[in-house]
Amino acid sequence: MKSICVFCGSSWGRSKEFEVAAVALSREIAQRGYKLVYGGSSVGLMGICADAALSAGGEVIGILPNALKRKEIDHAGLSELILVDSMHERKARMVELSDGFVSLPGGIGTMDELFEVWTWAMLGWHDKPSALLNVNGYYDDLVRFLDKTAEEQFVKQPHRDMLIIDHDAKSVLDRMEGYTPPGDIPKWIKRESQT
Template sequence: MKNLCVFCGSSWGRRKEFEEAAINLSKEIARRGYGLVYGGSSAGLMGACADAALAEGGKVIGILPDALKAKEIDHKGLTELHLVESMHERKKLMEELSDGFISIPGGIGTMDELFEMWTWATLGWHEKPSALFNVAGYYDDLIRFLDRTAEDAFVKHEHRDMLIVETDIARLFDRLENYAAPKVGKWIPKDDAL
């Protein structure tokens, strides 16, 4: 892996643990020699990620839609900043530049990015790992729901298991670095759903 993409909020959230996790994760990305790809903002957890990786001497690549440049306040100190036309173009470039994806706490945009990258992997459009860094139980309810999607046969268990879930940074990196995409088809036969 060369670059890891972090999806997260342009807000801080209510818990100090969220900021601490963003900083610690991004420092570890830089220490391990990976570049950080992210949404390009200087605000909230996004800015904390970029600042932490840069402080460790890391390479940081931001990707920001033109329409969000003023709202999300583009980061001025990045290694690279790519301005794009749309959210779809942002996600596509993030996918092209990254070798894996980590979602930390965030809002609707973070969920959109997480699910799009994971969906593309289930379709075989890429074989890159996607992970939830479950800080302070933030994703507990989502994890239960995702387990239910497999239990109720809307998602194959193999596809559900593609999403790495961790609370520990060392284990998270171990699983990302040793990830192998499963070779499984997309559709669940009707008999398997019964």
């Protein structure tokens, strides 16, 4: 891997632990010699990630839609800031420039980014790992729901297992480095037998 994309909030969140985790992850990315790719903002967890990676000597690439330039307040100190025309283009560029994806706590935009890149992997459009950094149990309810999607046979278990879930920055990156895509998983074309 050469670059890691971090999805996270343009808000800081209520818990200081979210900020601590953002710093730890971003420093670890920089210390491993990876570029950090993210949404380009100077505020919230996004800004904390950029600042932490830069202060650790890392290279940081921000990708920001023009329409959000003022709202999310673009980061002036990045290695590179790429301005794009839409959220769709932002996500496409993130996927293009990154070798893996980690979602820190965030809101609906973070969920959108996580689910889109994970879906693309399920469809075989890329073979890059996706991970949740589950800080202070933030994603516990989501993880239970994801398990339910497999249990109820809306998601194949190997697809569900593609998403790496961890609470530690070093461990999540170790697991991403060792990630092997599951290969071709056939789509359900008939009802599974009921047990």
